[in-house]
Amino acid sequence: MLTSKKIELRRSDIRQSLAELAANDNPSEDETRKMGELDLEYRSAETRYRAALISEDTERREAGVELETRSDKEWSELMAGFEMRQVALALDEGATLTGRTQEIVTELRSQGGYRGIPVPWESLEMRAGETVAAGTPDPIRTAPIIDRLFAGSVASQMGASMINVGVGEMEYPVTSSAVTAGWAASETGNVPGPSAYTTLDRPLAPDNTLGIQMRITRKTLKQSGAGLEQAVRRDMNGAISESLDKAVFQGSGSAGEPTGLLAGASGWSITETAIDAAASYAAFRAAVVRFMTANAATGGGAVNLLLRPEIFDSMDELISGLAISEWDRLVSKVGKVVLSSNALAAPTGDPLASLGVMTTSSGGVAPIFVGTWGAVDMIRDPYADAQSGGLRLTALTTMDVTVSRSVQTEILTGLQ
Template sequence: MLESVKIARRQSEIRQQLSELVGKPSPTEDETRSMETLDAEYRTNETRYRAALIAEDTERREAGADLETRAGREWEDLVQGFELRQVALALSEGRNLDGRTAEVVEELRSQGGYRGVPVPWAALEVRNTVSSGTPDPISTRPIIDRLFPESVAGRMGAQMISIDAGAVEWPVTTSAVSAGWAATEGGNVAGPTQYTTADRALKPDHNLGVQMRITRKALQQSGAALEAAIRRDMQGAMGAAMDRATFLGTGADGQPLGVITGAATYGITVTEVDALASWAAFRAAVTAFMVANAATGPAAIRALIRPELWDYLDGDLITGTAVSEWDRLTAHIPSGNIAMSSNALAALAGDVLASSALLTTATSGVSPVFVGAWGAVDVIRDPFTDAQSGGLRITALATMDVTVARPVQLRVLTGLETAVSGG
């Protein structure tokens, strides 16, 4: 029993005894002394009661926080023990799932419809093994709020949102509420500014799939080797496709509308540099971020460039010095904030080869890009197509979408020339 409850009960008993004593017109000396003793105990208990409430409030907060996170920790523990090897064997041989793998599959099926075996997104993440070779499944990222560890979208600050079913909208503030001084004594301050929001919708309209052929030899290999191979293949193929769609998705042929391709639709500022790439071009964009109150400085900016642009900037030395344009760039934007990818950005093109770059920043904890993933990865078996060779085909299906939170948190630079002739 809580100490505060015990004290409250004792206070109630004291009040009852005092009410009996004070009702007597002429109490005896013993009754008078008893009233004084009870009164002193009551005052002391009041202090103890307040102290007990303060102490127990901290305990309640800690217990509440534990209850809020316990379900997430229990689910993470289950997913850490998920074995893709069991999924492959269940699809190929009809073997029953067991252990934590069976619990995860049963939970996912209870929340959504799947034609095959549902696989949680976290199961595709890289896991470490101990030197003895015994699997020790340790997830390197949280279950929901991050993309795959090597994802370019994750490095650029995109947030992965797990959605059970239906479309989801994220209201984002778009108004510019400002403060104003009263011009005179007793005068009114600046008039009311309307507070507005824009809804950024994520809809389950885009399905991503990968097909894998598992040969009979692969099926006969050791469990750990097969699981690692399947995980690497699924992660690599789906991660690359998700990255490319996040930035270069066409919005047609089943693809979501990517950030760079849909810059005009999303309202993202596009700056046409059309000159030799340099730190000055990036500096102008960083300055625009700060003027718009979207970033506090260059260190808050993330940049996505092509490897060819890095090659040019690193070799472009300032006259009379050993300092390159790349050195100037990384002196302001940390190198850890710069991602290089030939998959997420279009190839160099033009008479003078030029590329694009994307700059992002997170404002007030709001990610610049949302990537929605519905449910889990649906794994479906096809034992017939490769039946003659004893093989198995597995199709993994995922539903995802991309949207931009606030366009002011992104900027696209085009026409960053590398002074290499395309002819």
Template sequence: MLESVKIQRRQSEIRQALAELVGKSELTEDETRSMETLDREYRSNETRYRAALIAEDAERREAGEDLETRSEREYSELIDRFELRQVALALDEGRPLDGPTAEVVQELRSQGGYRGVPVPWQALEVRAGETVSTATPDPVQTRPIIDRLFPQSVAGRMGAQMVSIDSGSVEWPVTTQGATVGWQATETGDVAAPQAFQTADRPLKPDHTLGVQMVLTRKALKQSGAALEQAVRRDMNAAIGAAMDRAVFLGSGASGEPLGVIAGAATYGIASTAVGAAASWAAFRAEVTAFMVANAASSPSAVRLLIRPEVWDALDDTVFDAGSGITEWDRLVKHIPAGNVAMSSNALDAPAGGPPAESSALLTTATGGVAPIFVGTWGAVDLIRDPYSKAASGALTLTALATMDVTVARPAQLRVLTGIQ
């Protein structure tokens, strides 16, 4: 029991005793001494009561902070012990889920409807190592959600932010018109006239569902838990990661695909520049300069660059200064760190046209802590079983459904280059 509650109860008893004494017309010496003792105790308890409240208030705040984070921490610990092996055996043999896996699945089902067994996105982590004890994997590596899902994702390297959505649509209001500023021209003149504060909404909608199918052979199902864990994680991670990267940049916006930032540059309002010349640092420098002029980036090191491997080959093969041997690639990474340069043959279309063939590139930057690209995912991955199509071989076909979308908050944080020869 709290000390303040104990003191309150004692104060109530003292008041009751004093009320009985005060009601008497004549008091004995013992009753008078008792009244004085109770009065001193009451005054002393008032001081103790205030001190107890101060101490308990600090304890409540500490306990409140712990309670606010405890649920998320406990859920994260449960996901760390989530076993895809149990999901596969439950779908194949009807084996009941148990332990942390059952708790996570029950929690996901309470938040949304799934035809199959829901699998949290975090469970798709390709773990660097496992410490197996009594067949329970114990992950030794924990990373942020977008890195944990796809550590080598091009979207992640280009600054895209993964947004987890339970249900419905999410919009990102972006200011398009705001405060005005201006000096008072004369002593009696007015300052700049006000204008309405306006925003434009950049929505993420659950209109695009990605399907991933995999076949687990009977041999794989009978293998040890850790082996199946890694096999399923690698397959699903690689398939979803590759499809997500391509959709983020090259999605057509039709046939179920979300609209990618390069394919939909005109729709998003992203500036696109046709180079029409050989790959060079000068072409990229012009776009970096445009970022800084628009206050989107403070320096070239704040810019991220996505290019095709063929463009890197051309840059590294073009010598800018024959005497020193400095190439166009050397000039580029001198200003844009090599860690900010992503090369992908999946996120960008293959060079076409020509000769010479032409390619595209994308530059992004994060401004004011706002990511240039948002990738929304809804709920968890819905894992559905099909034991019939491969029944003759005893294999199990799994279909994983993942709903996701792509949007751009501020077009000024992205720039597209086309016609790089």
């Protein structure tokens, strides 16, 4: 309790005592002496009360400055205290959330409506240093859960920017005008113009919902203990990353999927170049030159290249008479080469041909924007697994994809 509040309560007690003594028309010597002592104490409390208010006001101001200047590191430390285990137990057994987990959930609820328990994106990060408590007698020692295999994250490696939107839609205006400079033809001549300055809108809309369902058996809940939190987090993180990567590049724009880079290339005016030949360093070098000509890149080191693993297989053979391969030449000249069997579809046709995607971050602007709305909404189905005592969780999140400047991306087709 604040010191000022304690003093205020004591002053209230003194006033009540003085009122009782003052109601006596013939006070005794003891009552008169007590009235004097209470009056002196009340005056002293008045001075202490003013001093406490001044001191607490200073403390409030300092605390306010500290909150306003809270760094990203402090926010990360707060999120590090969020426990997925508490969410699972709250949904399964109705356990009460406590500590930082309760604080974060309360804050998220105040900013948006959730049917279940809101889970911040940061909680899906894999944390190091957390172990399962030991020392409990158990005839069988349960080792850490072995995770499933998920494809590695590709979107971030290709320069995509993750944007978290609170409510509504977000637009990115991109300059589309062809404003040019020109010289006056004579001393009194006018310079060329005027030219209209126009922009294109690249919207991110909350139209696509990604869902993940997890069925946790009663045995798992009782056997894994605190280790279940890490397992659930890693599993959800892997599933979301894998589905997101696939949607960013292969999203069809139908059946609930967002429009990915390949399906939306024509609508976003992204250049598609048909190679229709064996993948070679020369073909990728020509694409890098087109980037440089369009002022999107200053060199090969600024370019990211996404390919299928089969392309690596076909290019990593030594060139006749040389000790290097086409692949060696490519990786030495391009900034980053990413191989993925998830982000790009398997080769098709005869001969087998695949796609390649080239991106670059120009002027600090990412080539791709991936929007997410709010937090992950964690919902429990209380009926489906009630007879077996299991726990069924559904994690829902809303996402969308768009691009910035179309010249920062190029798609290569027919890579044999």
